[in-house]
Amino acid sequence: SAVISQKPSRDICQRGTSLTIQCQVDSQVTMMFWYRQQPGQSLTLIATANQGSEATYESGFVIDKFPISRPNLTFSTLTVSNMSPEDSSIYLCSVESGSDTEAFFGQGTRLTVV
Amino acid sequence: ILNVEQSPQSLHVQEGDSTNFTCSFPSSNFYALHWYRWETAKSPEALFVMTLNGDEKKKGRISATLNTKEGYSYLYIKGSQPEDSATYLCAFWGYAGKSTFGDGTTLTVKP
Numbered sequence: 596s597a598v599i600s601q602k603p604s605r606d607i608c609q610r611g612t613s614l615t616i617q618c619q620v621d622s623q624v625t626m627m628f629w630y631r632q633q634p635g636q637s638l639t640l641i642a643t644a645n646q647g648s649e650a651t652y653e654s655g656f657v658i659d660k661f662p663i664s665r666p667n668l669t670f671s672t673l674t675v676s677n678m679s680p681e682d683s684s685i686y687l688c689s690v691e692s693g694s695d696t697e698a699f700f701g702q703g704t705r706l707t708v709v
Numbered sequence: 710i711l712n713v714e715q716s717p718q719s720l721h722v723q724e725g726d727s728t729n730f731t732c733s734f735p736s737s738n739f740y741a742l743h744w745y746r747w748e749t750a751k752s753p754e755a756l757f758v759m760t761l762n763g764d765e766k767k768k769g770r771i772s773a774t775l776n777t778k779e780g781y782s783y784l785y786i787k788g789s790q791p792e793d794s795a796t797y798l799c800a801f802w803g804y805a806g807k808s809t810f811g812d813g814t815t816l817t818v819k820p
Contacts (some may be wrong), residue, residue: 637713637810638796638810699752700752
């Protein structure tokens, strides 16, 4: 199993500003995942963050809007840049256990953009 | 785009009622199906990881079945309690190595 500490847990931000979300894992993991859940919708994968290489973004998500850092095997950040009200969502980071793909999640960041 | 659907979208039951909900997913390229419970202000918590057709798994009052040939999984809760109130998510894993989540079923159990 893995324990993930994610912060901030919530924030209210002005449009046009940026917010950086941090995730710290209690063990070394190869891949970390960032998800978004917009109101009334399913969890959607934003990108996969690998240590030592650029993140891999899913269709509809770009690095300029969601830059990701992965400086080591236990830490990652996601920045939501130039925010608009449409970015109001819950953002989650996640890691997987060994072979059974069970995922462990951070507590989530509830972002409201006004 | 993979289609993973959960029904119903929401469910309100009385304490003590038993309930079940459905996750439907593509029947091809199946690798695993996960169920998660997501309580407000907490992390989603893994309930079951199901990989074999015909799998039945149980954890306390909660159980799940899997039919990969027809592409569905059922989650059952026996004797619902208020602490079972949460959103229940299923996630489909194909061999491409990426998960697709359903929209979730939000369960409210009234005392």
